[in-house]
Amino acid sequence: MAENTVKEFAEAIGRPVERLLQQMKEAGLPHKSSDQKVSEQDKETLLGFLKRTTGGGEEPTRITMTRKVTQQLKTDGRKSVNVEVRKKRTFVKRSELDIQASKAEEAAEEAARKAAEAEALKQAENEAEQKRMAVEQARREAEEAARRELEAEEAARRAQQESKGVEPVLDEEALKKAEAEKERRKQEEKRRAEQARKARANPIVTAVDDDVVEEPAEVLLKTAKVAVADDKPKASKPGSRKSAGGKKTGSRREDDFEEGRLSRRGGKDDRRKGGRRSGGPSREHGFERPTAPIKREVLIPESITVADLADRMAIKGSEVIKVMFKMGAMATINQVIDQDTAAIVVEEMGHTPKLQKENAIELEVLDNISYEGHEITRAPVVTVMGHVDHGKTSLLDYIRRAKVADAEAGGITQHIGAYHVETDGGNMVTFLDTPGHAAFTAMRARGAKATDVVILVVAADDGVMPQTIEAVQHAKAAGVPLVVAVNKIDKEGADPDRIRNELSQHEVISEDWGGDTPFVHVSAKKGTGVDDLLEAVLLQSEMLELTAVPEAPAKGVVVESRLDRGRGSVATVLVQNGTLRKGDIVLAGLNYGRVRALIDENGKQIDAAGPSIPVEILGLDGTPEAGDEFTVVQDEKKAREVALFRQGKYREVKLARQQKAKLENVFSQMEQGQTASVNIVLKSDVRGSVEAIIGALKDLETNEVKVNIVSSGVGGITETDANLALASDAILIGFNVRADASAKAIVEREELDLRYYSIIYELIEQVKQAMVGKLAPEFREEIVGIAEVRDVFRSPKFGQVAGCMVVEGTVYRNKKIRVLRDNVVIYEGELESLRRFKDDAGEVRNGMECGIGVKNYNDVKVGDKIEVFDKVKVERSL
Template sequence: MGENVKKIEIPYAITVRDLAKLLQSNSIQVIKVLMANGVMANINQMIDYDTAAIVANEIGFEAVPESENEVEIEKDLGEVPLWRQIIEREDQKNLIPRPPVVTILGHVDHGKTSLLDAIRHTNVTAGEAGGITQHIGAYQIESHGKAITFLDTPGHAAFSAMRARGAQGADIVILVVAANDGVMPQTKEAISHAKAARVPIIVALNKIDRSDANQDLVKKQLSEQGLMADTWGGNTMVVPVSAKQKIGIEDLMEAILMTAEEMKIMANPKGKVFGTVVEASVDTKKGVMATLLVQNGTLKMGDVVLAGNSYGKIRAMFDFRGKKIQKAGPSTPVQIMGLTDVPTAGDIFQVYFSEKEARAVVSAAKADAALNRNLPKATLEELFAKFKAGETKELCLIIKTDVNGSLEPIINSLNELSKEGEIKVNILHAEAGNISENDVMLAAASHGVVIGFNVQADPVARKKAENEGVSIRIYDIIYRLTEDIEKALKGMLEPEYKEVTTGKAEVLAVFKISKLGSIAGSRVREGELRKNSKIRVVRKGEIIYTGEISSLKHEKDDVKEVKNGLECGVSIKGFDAFEVGDILEAFTLERSGS
């Protein structure tokens, strides 16, 4: 770089649009430079400092961090909430504390809804009569003279869907655990989601009024999940409550306010208007109704809002009680009318100067989406490449196994690899069971990879993985699993191959033929079966054999393929134990990204 090259300060994170303005260039030029460097990003997408610096250098500027000390601190913290990235660019003199935004997670039937009801002193489950007149997915209460906003969308699926779209709607997670039931599978999942998001957890130990409640046992179970109770010398606030008896609710509010004070949750009411879509739907009389959570700036009647690919001028704005309002500041949930389409929960919204400008942004975003469809998945190979480029310091994994006994040796092996390598292996979630949509959503939100051992991914999970760009790798030998992770950490991993299902058939009858062994008389239910293709035998949801088709017959004739709806006789190399009702899944292996 020459001495006359202009230095330019770039924050830790910046949108493509704002970077273009900063570099006195246009968004198309910036997107072209990003594409040339292997980064597919649309005009509204956040990119990190390192990526922005490459663009700046190619356009003729020398990039320097906006505040080197702060940047280093944030990088060490890992995932930085989007609202923190935004307020970094605000004038610090204008920042004021905003109410904390809280979401409630936990196992089904542990009392999430009951706790929300107890907090707002109305019985939602008995209908919306008296109290809040309409459900908008969020509401605000006042405790000890301070406001707290609750997202009334319990469930870690909604929580991680928001993260996958770039939003971090909640500042604090309340984990509800029943004192009589303890830590359950969904509790563990919720902990994984909250930890992956780096959001502080407060445990609400519910149902303490029950005769079979055992608080100490639950605290022990929580400690095994890395949540040591403050009363046991740990850092996790565990608040005993009874939603039914309204016990401990005030203590829970105090815990929220104390946590919020430590976090320094700030916003600029006069700054850039920005926030998250909580939920949206179509009302037959009013049109599109969207609930927005304002996280910075002040949203006003008549503002032009863009959320995802939906935009429009606010024609009416209501608070959580259904009362018409003219403006809403940071941490305020509002319901608005006026958008053209239904946005998706978790979409980021911003205010634009005019509908014409918003329409132009949507058009550019749709053009980018066409390019983004061909984006490769976050494979192990790519994650290593990102490490080499300085973009990541850890490999995030979700581990699913057939039995709990398989978990310990796999986790121990991976932790050993983590100690030896430069990249840290971060196991976000590990449990027995097939790969589910929730596992894929956690991976999508954390830029991680799903690893399976002797399990399968259900069709919904595979579809979600395809849509979200998540890589699923399944193994049947532990050392191959750990060997692949080790190779990935050393940058020596072979290309990944993905399974493409070509057909499914159901076994209707089994015929024993002396020289040939067993033949499965089957009907093709989907796609087609092809001779010599790979095939697995699935019985009651479990894979019992994987091999190759050795012979394929249709009406006594040897054939190369049998299409959907036709009957056939199938024999498989090395397998003889067919049963009526077995499902035969034919598949091919294709190299990822090909």
Template sequence: MSQQTTIRKLAELVNTPVEKLLEQLAEAGMSFSGPDQVVTSMEKVKLLGFLKRSHGKTEAAADEVIAPGKITLNRSRKQEITVGGSGKAGRGAASTIDVVVRKKVTLSKPGSTPAPTAAEEQDAERAEILRKLEESRQRNLTEQQRLAEGDRKRAEELAERKRAEEEEAERARIEATAAAEAAVIEEAGKPKAGHHGHAHHPKPAAPRGDDKAAAAHKGKVQRGSHAMVAGVEDDDNAQRFAGQLHLSASERARRTTSVRGKARPQKRGQDQSRTGTGFNKPTAPIVREIAIGDAITVSDLAQKLALKGGDVVKALFKMGVMATITQTIDHDTAVLVTEELGHKAVHADAGDAESELLAHVEQVQGDQQQRPPVVTIMGHVDHGKTSLLDYIRRTKVASGEAGGITQHIGAYHVDTPKGTISFLDTPGHAAFTHMRQRGAKLTDIVILVVAADDGVMPQTVEAIQHAKSAKVPLIVAINKIDKSDADPLRVKNELLSHDVVAEDFGGDTQMVELSARTGQGVDDLLDAISLQAEVLDLKAVFEGRASGVVIESALDKGRGPVATVLVQQGTLNKGDYLVCGIQYGRVRALFDETGSQVAQAGPSIPVQVLGLSGVPEAGDDFVVVADERLAKDVAQQRDAKRRELRLVASAGNRMEDIMAQMGEGAAQQTLNLVVKADVHGSMQALREALTGLSNEQIRINVIGSGVGGITESDAQLAATSKATVIGFNVRADASARKVIENNGVDLRYFSIIYDVIDQVKQVASNVLGKEIREEIIGTAEVRDVFRSSKFGAVAGCMVIEGVVKRSKPIRVLRDNTVIFEGELESLRRFKENVDEVRVNTECGIGVKAYNDVKPGDQIECFERIEVQRTL
């Protein structure tokens, strides 16, 4: 036994009193003190031998019993076997069978009878399992046969019931038809008035089925109230539709089939053209017509082609284009891969929003009236463009420009004695070529200003080319004739080489000699403009929704996105909904060039618009629409399309391009820049000018650009990409300055584009030299403004950073944007003139030639220092 056996348990097993068992143990020579002591196996064997000897058996017989020649053991093993059915619920479902294998194992001593071998034991076990499986299979087959027989009987009963119902309905309909025909015949057989002598023939009764069969054997068939010759119709089932003369043979055949019952369903596998889903397999390849826009992602194209994305990627790879399933490919590549896969590609039309907008614009029609001309002033740097415009406007705009150079397009409309004229003042620097192109495209007349003492310069030639490409008439204003070294004839001769022939030389170009400083010849220029406008016969529709072009755009901290637009058709009113490129909004306010609010603006009038959802790009068209919904839909659709086109540039790199880049190696260095400007046009011009400086040794990469002050996100971008931050007429806020100082980012402020390009060009050209840096030495905040008869507006300030020195140049900042650059006229501490004022000290500052200082402005004092360049 596995557990220890006491004397008490042994007495219970052998059914003997404990006292008697203790006596027998004592007689056998084993003394125990109590019934709870343990009896070992040897002691049990010894007691058994003593008892056998005491009953007269010999020792040999006892040994034979004690040590038998063989031992038989009973073993059982239980297994679970799953027998699968047809898989359908409730019919032949899978079942689990418990198989118990019982076997006897006989162990014998050597020399005794041999025990069964392992192979015989396995055969017995296998036979038992096969027997159990056969019994389970027989039970499953019996159950399936019983279920199938039940389904068959139910289907037959249902078909029989349906057939009986259809026959009953058909019999009722035939009887109704026969009754209707009998009524018609009876009505027709009645005698009319005046015919009393005719006998009335009774209507024959409708024959029964036996009568019809007898008539058919005789050669005629009685149908309803008519007798017809048998065999006239070629339908064997004509008897069933007696009286239905209006049915065709095919219709009767269809109804006969439905009456006789449905056809037996075909077994699976008989019709090879059917699939498991019940659809017919296509007998030929399906050619789909795929609508593809300007750009499409690989996953969307695969969905339209009803293919896996991997198949389209594989086809692109065979064509030499490496693109993932999430990348965007252009229209041409999508068309090629679609045709390669055996389908037809068509160009997707514009969305419903664009179509609706186009219909919206075409509806604006009306009477055309004379409109003011739009005049663009072009020319080389410092040839007097802005000075000429200032004389016409009687203002001093040029004094507010950095270095006397126009940095962005200025738009004005002026009421002159010759009528209203709209002027566009474009920059003359080479970096603003695209800005001049925009000015030439939306203008009617171009005035080319050429200095009489300087002659034709490179930007003069560019202005001539822009005017010719835009097919705009040209008027040459030869400026600075009041100077002693002026030579107008030399200017005319130099213009001849560029196909600009003066009227004096027999050409068609008006040339006016004038002086913007003294005003000499300005009236002649206005006469020339009016004459050219009359020749052009400029007209526009004043009534209806407005449309036009964005001249310039910026982000104002207090007013939000501000766009300067030029109205070309219709009238722009306050409260109109308009869509402008990818931006939309409602016109909250309109401002003219003087900053005054206006209620509306007609054709050829430039105004500032407030209320857009974002800063539009310069050159975008704007259209006024009926409601905000259409404007929002068009803007979102354009934004999505522009984003897709932008992704195309980085999506599908060709293998030959990658191999070419690998061949170049890592010799080319990269200079990362983050450019922020005050207006969108300047930012775009700076971006294009800087990227154009790239060469084989160094690549200028503008990783970020925008309009407005330098924010914390711009500083973080520059810190992570190790880029230089360029601020053009903008400044960094406090949080951005903290990030820049902590990460050691190179931050440079500029107000003249010459300095930006020159410094970047020095680095790109790897030329060492001295550079002029502007270092801010102090900032004062305007707390109040006082009026003085001697100095004009005097700003009461508190120096918040550094030192303000009287001998240094200053800039006036409003909302971190430069609004004026000049010098100090006076610096006072109480009533005494001082040379410098330190931090946390109050002072009075008078700005020379500027009286528009307001509380909250910041006066920035800086100095220009020369620093040795190190790369």
């Protein structure tokens, strides 16, 4: 920090100078006057003295913070009321004893919590063990009861057979099966005992086996019966399902049912125990019938067939056809229906329609790209513009320390060049050297803003020329800040003040004159003032606060593209955000591809290009247009789908983006409540005609309609004028001049509105008619008929009906009416019926009787007048 005086120091800390000098004297400092310098050491000495005397060295034990928040609330009257909310919070520093006590309390709480958890875990373990033992005891009792019951049945059957003299037939296979089942059950008991022992040893594992399920007693009894029945040998013939005594042992259907129910309730062991076929595959399926209708979210594209719509709702196509038939729409299974009809059908069938946008594929790809991350300040992108031979390329050459124009035919720049340089201060600046202003305007016409700052080069010995004026117009139309470089100041006849005077006529005011445009005197040959020019450019960029995220996927704008023999499509792109790397999948306008190589402006291959770096890329499947935005995507298949979609919809997207400006519909794009304006690009044969036409058009302006002259000049309509009209939605007007071939090509391709005039009054009249067409229309009420009520009747259909006599004009059925009583309006509405005798009438003329029913009004009395009126539109004029 630089040294300051006692007075400045007192103002900085908000203390009187006399008080500060007194404190400095007490601190032992030699300062006696307010003009004496105060060093950093003096400030530290004073601060230490104040801490010792005021106790400032001790740390505070209590801090109180107050926070104020002001918000705006809107009342019912839509008025804003400022509400201030104050919050106060006090922080107290704890002592060491408090901290130790708090730690001891936390330790005691932690010990108590662990003890409670251990006790709860032990109790849960005991309850689980008791539950398991109870379940085992109930199972054993049920098996024993079932075994005794089956033994009694078997004894009775054998006694019956012995009484009849029939020998029992033993099934050897059944005996072997029973022995195997007994052995398996013993192994199962051992496994469960081992699991119980492990559960008691490890409290984390539950003590109850997953296969042991608490079931009702009758279910356990059935399980035990089935198990014991399998253990007993069946005295039956091989292949027979009946016992020797002819008693049926149970059908396969019943056994399968028991097997399925026990399997669902008891798990895998119950399936092995209770299943009729031990070890066999389970016949249970996983389908469960829905208990309520399923509502689906159905995605509906722009058009869809009835079959596809039914498939998305998981119903039959005939159901959809039936619903459409009830709605009054006949359709077949393969008929294509629109999105609105499909949405109505989906809602009718209880589902939720989700409309898919036409560009859903494009939005899905682009919206999923995240550009969030750490932002850094990026370098500005500068475009050098100006008149021919004013030194644009020479100035850029000096900055780059390389000759660019030497490689060009005729020593002039014939294509767009993009270069980045580093200044002496370590800052980077990217330059776009344009051959004219057509490319600059073409980029902006496609919605791409590639330039941050414009350097306008003007020769000090030549002055402001036509292309200089065009450059100013283009920069202002794009809303890009200007930096004027007054070049060739070392030549004889240089007059920088002349440049300021001439540019001020075009609303380019120097900072020295109170404007916002910096003027820098430079010499492209000697390098005079170049550093000041770069400093002015960097200052303008700092005011713009240009930032980028280098870690994000790259996106930017295509500067130019060409088809090169041997290398294919070569596109020069400017990275505006993120980092472009070799191997990335790029989607640029109507084209896509994988980046095979990155080449900088010096012809060297690089692996990556960060923000504000121009590079040439190879690998696209075509040549994108200058100004097309490019984006790095993750999926090549999705990129191809988006490119094909854009190619298929190229015409519609192009028309929707350009929004033509024609005299017939020039005001149709204006939003309600805003001042309409007509943009005009005017070219004439002489300067006098230009001034006269501009003055006449300005005289037509009103508070509702304005005339904006985007550009005006002398000479034929050129390609630059056509591009400017395209970018600014303007009307091209030629007064005694014509457009050249290149301008006609742009007008025909872009469908611009070009008009030729030779009489100034015709020009003004047509512009005036278009301006009148946008003026808000006025409406005037006109009374067309009056009927007087002579009597009032009651109608069962219409309610109260007034018997009237038309005393003036004609009464119409479909026009608005007013009911007047004593010449005071008591009701305004419509007629519900108008009859002449028993017939409906559309109109009743003067002197004729009629019956009138007033809609929603039943208080018509004798003597009232019914006034029929109409609103007539009145055309406005300027």
